[in-house]
Amino acid sequence: MPVLPYASTGTKRRLRRFHVWLLPLVWLPGALGSIVFYGDEFFAFEAASIPSAVLVYPLIKLCDYFQWTPFVGQRFFPFVIAVGFVLWAAVGWVLDRLRAWRWVYVVIPFAFVVIVKARVAVPGHVPPMVDYPGQEWEWDAVFVAYCWAVYAVALATLIAAIIVRSVGRVVRGVRAVNLAHSAR
Numbered sequence: 001m002p003v004l005p006y007a008s009t010g011t012k013r014r015l016r017r018f019h020v021w022l023l024p025l026v027w028l029p030g031a032l033g034s035i036v037f038y039g040d041e042f043f044a045f046e047a048a049s050i051p052s053a054v055l056v057y058p059l060i061k062l063c064d065y066f067q068w069t070p071f072v073g074q075r076f077f078p079f080v081i082a083v084g085f086v087l088w089a090a091v092g093w094v095l096d097r098l099r100a101w102r103w104v105y106v107v108i109p110f111a112f113v114v115i116v117k118a119r120v121a122v123p124g125h126v127p128p129m130v131d132y133p134g135q136e137w138e139w140d141a142v143f144v145a146y147c148w149a150v151y152a153v154a155l156a157t158l159i160a161a162i163i164v165r166s167v168g169r170v171v172r173g174v175r176a177v178n179l180a181h182s183a184r
């Protein structure tokens with residue numbers, strides 16, 4: 001047995017619990033802000049809560065089919081936020097399992113500014129209105145852009161962490177094969 005426990009091959013790395021709490025807490029201000037500034041026809045709220053709204057949509061349609069009304073209008077907002085919190089905690093857990101970088105949250109403000117300046121998060125209006133200068137800085141657009149920045153950074157981090165871990169395993173495997181051949 002090795003003298004130092006970290007030198008043995010049987011020890012497991014301790015699981016971090018960083019992203020599992022931080023990612024939902026970073027997402028939460030944008031989601032809560034989109035409850036207050038939900039835009040015309042709830043478009044800003046739906047755009048800010050796309051992943052959780054997709055998961056909740058079948059339940060809303062099921063309730064509509066059976067003519068239950070607990071999810072009509074603004075009454076479904078807290079439920080969508082709760083599902084989103086659990087969803088982003090699950091994504092954070094995966095990021096922790098992949099041992100993703102902790103510094104990625106520094107990128108969110110830059111992604112936010114890029115999304116705002118590109119004017120892709122400006123929600124539509126009913127009836128349609130002509131775009132006007134400064135529309136991208138209205139509160140409904142700002143909260144949508146913030147949530148989208150969190151989504152983009154989390155997704156990019158998830159993909160990059162998977163690639164880095166996969167490449168690392170391949171390199172370690174090739175190195176182990178080369179060491180085995182050189183030992184002969």
